[in-house]
Amino acid sequence: MTVTANATLRLLIIGYGAFGQALALSLHRRGDIGIDVFCRRRDPGTASPAVTRFIHDLREIDLTLYDVGILAVPSGALAEVLDRIPRRDARTAVLSCVKGMDAESHAFPTDLIALHLPAHPVGMLSGPTFAGEMMAGHKVWMSIGCADVGLGDALAARLSGPLLDLTPTTDLRGLEIVGVAKNIVAIGAGLADGLGLGENTRASYVARAVRELRDLLPRLGGAGETVMAPGALGDLILTCTSRQSRNYRFGQDLGARLPAASSPQPGDIVPLAEGSRSITAFLAFIGRNGAASPFFAGLAAAMAEPAQMAERLLATID
Numbered sequence: 001m002t003v004t005a006n007a008t009l010r011l012l013i014i015g016y017g018a019f020g021q022a023l024a025l026s027l028h029r030r031g032d033i034g035i036d037v038f039c040r041r042r043d044p045g046t047a048s049p050a051v052t053r054f055i056h057d058l059r060e061i062d063l064t065l066y067d068v069g070i071l072a073v074p075s076g077a078l079a080e081v082l083d084r085i086p087r088r089d090a091r092t093a094v095l096s097c098v099k100g101m102d103a104e105s106h107a108f109p110t111d112l113i114a115l116h117l118p119a120h121p122v123g124m125l126s127g128p129t130f131a132g133e134m135m136a137g138h139k140v141w142m143s144i145g146c147a148d149v150g151l152g153d154a155l156a157a158r159l160s161g162p163l164l165d166l167t168p169t170t171d172l173r174g175l176e177i178v179g180v181a182k183n184i185v186a187i188g189a190g191l192a193d194g195l196g197l198g199e200n201t202r203a204s205y206v207a208r209a210v211r212e213l214r215d216l217l218p219r220l221g222g223a224g225e226t227v228m229a230p231g232a233l234g235d236l237i238l239t240c241t242s243r244q245s246r247n248y249r250f251g252q253d254l255g256a257r258l259p260a261a262s263s264p265q266p267g268d269i270v271p272l273a274e275g276s277r278s279i280t281a282f283l284a285f286i287g288r289n290g291a292a293s294p295f296f297a298g299l300a301a302a303m304a305e306p307a308q309m310a311e312r313l314l315a316t317i318d
Contacts, residue, residue, distance in 0.1 A: 009158060010065060014038040014058075014081065015072035019097065022134035023072060024050040030161035036066070058084035063092045063120070068155065070125065071113065075100025075274055078109055082116035093155060094120045095144070099179040100274040101281035108176050121151055124172055126179045127231035128238035134163070141165045143231025145172035167230050174222025175232060178213060180282055181296075182236040183275030185209040187251035188299045188313060189240035194255020195310050201317070206240045208317050212295040219291040247275040255309060279303070 009032065013020050016039035027033050028050030036053045038061060055061060058081060063069055073081050075098050094117055098109035105112075110122045127142030134140055144159070144166045146152030152168035160166045169175060185206065192202040210233070214224045226232055239245045243252075250273035279300050286293050295316045302312035 009033045010067045012036045012066045012069045013072055014069060018131035020072040021048065022131040024048060026134055026163040027159060029163045059086060061085050062088060064088045064090040066092050068092065069094045070097060072097045075109065076277065078112055082112055087117065089119060092120055093151065094122050096124045099183055101180055101278045103277060103281065106281040106284050110172060110176055121148060123152065124176055126175050126235055128234040130244050139163050139165065141230045141234065143167050143169050143175055143229045145169050145175035147172050169226065169229055171223045171226045174217050174226035175229065177217060177220055177222050178227055178232040178236065180278050181213055182239050183247040184279050184282060184296065184299065185236060186239040186245055186247035187273065187275045190248040190251025191255040191302060191309060191313055194252040197310060204317050208295060212293060216291060216293060220289050247273045250276060
């Protein structure tokens with residue numbers, strides 16, 4: 001695929017939730033990107049000057065019409081979405097913004113994309129990107145992972161603009177691992193606060209996670225230094241420290257409410273916390289690569305045993 005610097009870039013965003021809308025607005029500020037959007041809702045809620053055309057049926061998507069496609073859907077919906085997109089003989093670059101692992105196959109999002117769309121080069125966008133701040137016009141800094149160094153550099157230059165700064169990395173797998181792990185770590189950070197263990201404990205817990213990922217990445221197909229990339233460390237810090245993060249809120253609510261109850265009550269826990277869906281698959285992935293992680297295993301044990309939450313969580317730091 002060739003990304004040109006002069007012609008208008010043709011781009012499709014698949015998924016028009018809060019982040020898909022925010023990304024469209026950020027990319028639109030360049031002024032030379034034409035953006036179509038897939039959105040299931042016939043009425044997307046609010047009109048956006050960033051969107052040229054809405055598509056409401058996945059079967060109508062023709063990737064030959066675009067230079068770049070971006071998937072911004074929940075991890076649990078990714079396989080179904082990919083199943084419905086017609087395969088075309090095209091070299092459209094497909095970028096994932098998905099942070100999770102498939103519950104059935106334990107595959108990473110880029111693996112699923114490559115399986116369903118084998119003709120397309122695949123990459124990933126990752127970074128600290130709360131949609132509300134992006135919609136308000138604040139600039140964000142992200143990493144773009146692409147195994148093809150030339151394509152990654154070209155996409156970073158072509159998509160960066162006044163509100164979006166992209167730093168390329170060839171360590172696609174490492175960036176994706178951190179993208180999955182940071183949601184899991186954020187649950188533990190929320191647990192620390194929900195259990196009243198103090199901000200010192202939370203900071204030490206997050207620092208231990210960074211060290212764990214630095215040591216694990218080379219054994220899992222990535223590079224240790226990737227955890228320090230703008231789209232990795234920044235994303236991890238943000239997700240572990242803000243109530244805007246679903247995963248942090250999930251952990252905080254879990255820590256605050258479950259010690260007094262034997263099991264979660266309906267409506268108690270924040271929905272759509274990717275980390276809670278990914279932790280089993282992530283631990284299985286670590287094991288398949290011949291590695292072990294007392295840190296992530298300890299967090300899983302803390303989530304599974306309400307009566308010993310604090311003890312289990314503190315043990316992950318020591």
